[in-house]
Amino acid sequence: MKPGVRRRGKLFAAAAVASLALSGCSNHHQTAQVPAQPPVRPGVPNVPSQPSGSPSARPSGPPPGVERQPVIPGQYVEEGVASWYGPTFDGHRTSNGEIYDMRQFTAAHRTLPFNALVRVTNLGNGLQTEVRINDRGPFVANRVIDLSLSAAQAIQMVGPGTAQVRLEVISGPDPQTGFFGVQVGAFTVRENAEKFRQKLAATYPSVSITPFDSPTGMYYRVRVGRVPTEDAAKQLATQIQANDQLVTFVVRLDN
Numbered sequence: 001m002k003p004g005v006r007r008r009g010k011l012f013a014a015a016a017v018a019s020l021a022l023s024g025c026s027n028h029h030q031t032a033q034v035p036a037q038p039p040v041r042p043g044v045p046n047v048p049s050q051p052s053g054s055p056s057a058r059p060s061g062p063p064p065g066v067e068r069q070p071v072i073p074g075q076y077v078e079e080g081v082a083s084w085y086g087p088t089f090d091g092h093r094t095s096n097g098e099i100y101d102m103r104q105f106t107a108a109h110r111t112l113p114f115n116a117l118v119r120v121t122n123l124g125n126g127l128q129t130e131v132r133i134n135d136r137g138p139f140v141a142n143r144v145i146d147l148s149l150s151a152a153q154a155i156q157m158v159g160p161g162t163a164q165v166r167l168e169v170i171s172g173p174d175p176q177t178g179f180f181g182v183q184v185g186a187f188t189v190r191e192n193a194e195k196f197r198q199k200l201a202a203t204y205p206s207v208s209i210t211p212f213d214s215p216t217g218m219y220y221r222v223r224v225g226r227v228p229t230e231d232a233a234k235q236l237a238t239q240i241q242a243n244d245q246l247v248t249f250v251v252r253l254d255n
Helices: 009-022 149-154 190-201 230-244
Strands: 077-085 106-108 117-122 128-135 143-148 163-171 180-187 207-214 217-227 249-252
Touching: 077 149, 117 143, 128 143, 128 149, 143 149, 143 163, 180 190, 180 230, 190 207, 190 217, 217 230, 230 249
Parallel strands: 077 143, 106 128
Antiparallel strands: 077 163, 106 143, 117 128, 117 163, 180 217, 180 249, 207 217
16 A cells, blocks of 8 residues: 555444454354354354373365375465364355255365365364365454364364364475465445445455355355565554454455
């Protein structure tokens, strides 16, 4: 942003509220942030966790035609809070077009490429599982991954609802390649998303709207920028937060 550009406080303060109210978990769940230790997601029954996790639990394999590719160990490591999603979303399409099956070892992540295989370690008990990324989310502050029910059971986090975890990419596409942007809002009405896009386009280049048909209805996500690295997207997100007071999420731009 050029020096001297005025902040549009009222516009962006309102947009920030809309973004928080309409942003949600796992690319589907449109809810505000819940307490640090929720029982489970709203609307998801309290399914008992398995008596013990399994370090050897394997992810569902890549779909036909997708090969497991080696990734340099330690190339991508991330720590943060994991959540999970289950029956409410079972049978609905994920962001890569697959049908979500809560019995498979899959997960949603905002920036890792589809078909990346990720080792997830529950830092509270040391249990591990492996998941394949096939969905986008969670769009809740401070959360880094949304696990399927089976994956959450494997590391005993179904009851608590969330857990502090470490993520390590073990194979799949290079997580450093691709394009990234910053999600700044989500709307249920296309016209509102378009008005917001037009306001942002006066200051930022490459503002787009990405529709998503979620189990709870259609959402129109407004995203700013198209940059070749995740670090550049983080810098853009910091700029937007500082100048426009918006809730932001760095996301991979899929196709």
